[in-house]
Amino acid sequence: MSSIQALRGTRDILPEEVGYWQWVEATARDILGRAAYQEIRTPIFEQTSLFERGIGEATDVVGKEMYTFSDRGDRSITLRPEGTAGVVRSYIEHSLHAQGGVQRLWYTGPMFRYERPQAGRQRQFHQLGVEVLGSRDPRADAEVIAIATAILQALGLKNLRLALNSVGSRADRQAYRGALVDYLTPYKDELDPDSQDRLTRNPLRILDSKDPRTQAIAQDAPSILDHLSEDSQRHFDRVQQSLTDLGIDFWLNSRLVRGLDYYTHTAFEIQSDDLGAQATVCGGGRYDGLVSELGGPETAAVGWAIGLERLTLLLQQIHAQPKAALDFYVVSRGDRAEPAALTLAHQLRQAQFKVDLDLSGSAFGKQFKRADRSGAVACLILGDAEADAGTVQVKWLGSGEQEAVAQGDLLAQAEAWHQRLAAARA
Ligand code: ATP
Ligand code: MG
Numbered sequence: 001m002s003s004i005q006a007l008r009g010t011r012d013i014l015p016e017e018v019g020y021w022q023w024v025e026a027t028a029r030d031i032l033g034r035a036a037y038q039e040i041r042t043p044i045f046e047q048t049s050l051f052e053r054g055i056g057e058a059t060d061v062v063g064k065e066m067y068t069f070s071d072r073g074d075r076s077i078t079l080r081p082e083g084t085a086g087v088v089r090s091y092i093e094h095s096l097h098a099q100g101g102v103q104r105l106w107y108t109g110p111m112f113r114y115e116r117p118q119a120g121r122q123r124q125f126h127q128l129g130v131e132v133l134g135s136r137d138p139r140a141d142a143e144v145i146a147i148a149t150a151i152l153q154a155l156g157l158k159n160l161r162l163a164l165n166s167v168g169s170r171a172d173r174q175a176y177r178g179a180l181v182d183y184l185t186p187y188k189d190e191l192d193p194d195s196q197d198r199l200t201r202n203p204l205r206i207l208d209s210k211d212p213r214t215q216a217i218a219q220d221a222p223s224i225l226d227h228l229s230e231d232s233q234r235h236f237d238r239v240q241q242s243l244t245d246l247g248i249d250f251w252l253n254s255r256l257v258r259g260l261d262y263y264t265h266t267a268f269e270i271q272s273d274d275l276g277a278q279a280t281v282c283g284g285g286r287y288d289g290l291v292s293e294l295g296g297p298e299t300a301a302v303g304w305a306i307g308l309e310r311l312t313l314l315l316q317q318i319h320a321q322p323k324a325a326l327d328f329y330v331v332s333r334g335d336r337a338e339p340a341a342l343t344l345a346h347q348l349r350q351a352q353f354k355v356d357l358d359l360s361g362s363a364f365g366k367q368f369k370r371a372d373r374s375g376a377v378a379c380l381i382l383g384d385a386e387a388d389a390g391t392v393q394v395k396w397l398g399s400g401e402q403e404a405v406a407q408g409d410l411l412a413q414a415e416a417w418h419q420r421l422a423a424a425r426a
Contacts, residue, residue: 009123019321020312025108027154028128035147037104037130042086044110048076054085054294056260058202065113079112083129083305091133092296103133120278120310129305133291136300138235141266141286142242148270148282148304149248157314159274162249165256165267166236168228170289176227177203187217207255223254235265262289266302274317275310282306327353327421329376331367334384341382344392344407351414372397377421398424
């Protein structure tokens with residue numbers, strides 16, 4: 001019988017890689033915690049209409065990429081393609097706005113989009129994102145960008161570029177849309193088919209088409225930055241000033257858009273040269289219109305999402321897999337030694353040591369070989385003689401030195417042993 005394989009566009013994250021994921025999560029959790037962001041966990045599936053309204057029917061995500069199905073009760077359900085819509089639904093449903101002030105939220109988890117799988121692009125992928133709800137202050141835009149930058153920097157990433165733009169207010173965009181359509185219409189036949197379609201439905205999105213011919217045409221299109229109102233310009237100036245104050249470099253890219261009506265003002269992406277075609281690690285912006293679009297009160301908001309597959313691909317290029325080294329590898333052989341080894345390993349783990357117990361029952365020679373490969377600092381050896389005497393042989397795997405120790409001493413003087421292990425590891 002043929003064996004079953006993971007679906008196309010999905011991947012197992014195996015133990016040899018999971019250390020990167022844990023490191024990213026721990027780093028982000030730490031940085032977000034210090035900035036007073038609170039984690040929120042929303043369901044992985046939602047009513048389809050949430051995404052249709054929240055992301056917009058004219059987008060690729062809703063138009064072509066959603067995993068939508070009817071459940072057994074004939075409800076239309078969609079596996080979330082992104083995190084913002086669910087967070088905003090929850091914010092409205094639980095009246096988080098009624099708590100007053102600004103809500104700073106973050107989330108992480110799997111997202112689902114029916115896309116053509118390639119490096120850095122999957123059908124089940126993972127994002128870590130933040131949403132700041134309830135502030136139109138340009139410092140909020142700068143803060144979320146600074147936090148994304150801090151997370152990526154703490155992970156040791158270099159060669160990152162922050163691309164920044166403003167898509168203005170809804171009114172600014174309406175005026176710009178006219179100018180853009182006037183410019184693009186004479187080139188209509190030369191645009192890629194998707195962009196031709198968007199010319200009437202969502203012309204701003206033509207600016208970030210990945211088609212080279214369309215890109216060349218878009219190069220000379222009028223700039224949204226020439227269509228900002230005074231208020232929008234002031235907001236954008238303040239965002240830029242705040243980033244400069246924070247020492248964060250950026251470049252202006254007036255073709256960077258989020259093509260939906262409720263996106264406003266700031267749009268940004270953090271890109272890497274080391275990712276090939278899927279260069280964007282983090283994308284975000286302000287979405288002052290979304291909460292009201294989904295039935296909540298007028299609420300200004302800004303956020304971003306980091307693609308964790310792309311981030312871990314970058315980490316693998318520059319770091320070896322981080323892993324906490326073992327303290328002890330316990331080997332044993334004999335009717336009395338083997339149960340004693342189980343007990344000792346358990347007690348050592350409770351005393352905060354990191355311990356692997358060899359369960360093979362094979363000859364000592366084979367167990368020693370595994371101890372050598374385990375990366376442990378020391379091997380603990382128990383034969384029946386040690387079990388009877390209540391002792392254990394400690395073999396330091398670096399130097400090969402060996403000493404007999406009373407099991408009780410190992411546990412009673414755990415602190416001193418932790419220090420000896422740290423010294424031997426250094
Ligand atoms: P792209 O232009 O690469 O398709 P996007 O604009 O669709 O990106 P967003 O919806 O802004 O992406 O999502 C934020 C981030 O999530 C992206 O910058 C990327 O790092 C990651 N991401 C999006 N789609 C995928 C996917 N299918 N597989 C892996 N990561 C993804
Ligand atoms: Mg996409």
